[in-house]
Amino acid sequence: TNTQGTSESAITLTSTAGGVDINAAAGKDVDISGGQILLTSAHDTASSIYLRANAGTSETIKVHADQGTSESSIQLLSDAGGVDIDAAAAKDVNIAGGQVALVSKDDASSAISLLTNVGTSETIAIENKQGQAANSIKIDSSDGGITLNASQAARGKIVMNTPSVEVTSSAASSPIVNITNTNANENPGELRFNKDSASGGDNDVMGLISFYGTDDDDNTHERLAYIDAIITDSAHGSEASSLRFFVAENDAT
Secondary structure (H helix, E strand, O other), X not given: OOOOOOOOOOOOOOOOOOOOOOOOOOOOOOOOOOOXXXXXXXXXXXXXXXXOOOOOOOOOOOOOXXXXXXXXXXXXXXXXXXXXXXXXXXXXXXXXXXXXXXXXXXXXXXXXXXXXXXXXXXXOOOOOOOOOOOOOOOOOOOOOOOOXXXXXXXXXXXXXXXXXXXXXXOOOOOOOOOOOOOOOOOOOOOOOOOOOOOOOOOOOEEEEEEEEEOOOOOOOOEEEEEEEXXXXXXXXXXXXXXXXXXXXXXXXX
């Protein structure tokens, strides 16, 4: 006990050639408290500072800031190297907070990479359970493009289950939708309308392409032309159809 010393080294434990061992009974604490706790290694080696629990399956390690309110009240910082967070294969890495911001400082390809590479049952899920805005999930590229690639021949498919898909642009002669097939054979790409009814019948419309425009008073957009394909005979073995073209002649009719 030092009751009057005021320097940072008022009590010093020094071992010039050996180590310092602090050891308490298994059910007792080692309590270190002070204005600041500085733990610094002087050894240039792997695991130069090592915090470990190895007593049983109920053990935990906890780093807790009770009252700090800054964005960095708990900070993991590596000035020259990386930071590795690793959990057992069947356990989660849980990151929760008011906002979760993942920002890269490297001007490189795959600056942020979200990857699974363990087995054929793995999936990646991005889900917004309660957001109701039109952009409740937003993928935005301010200066480049966006590529969606599902190229596996047997299973490659991009599925969108939504009542509508909207492609907009304010640029002249845009947007353009391209369907490109680079195969050397005679088979083309395809834009397919699939009327998947359990009870197909005569006059079922299989697909519709509509053309909307507005008048010179900028009123609500109206359908001014359309093309549809209709089943004219739904009998098995006699299936027949028609392709119809419609244009407005007066007052959008």
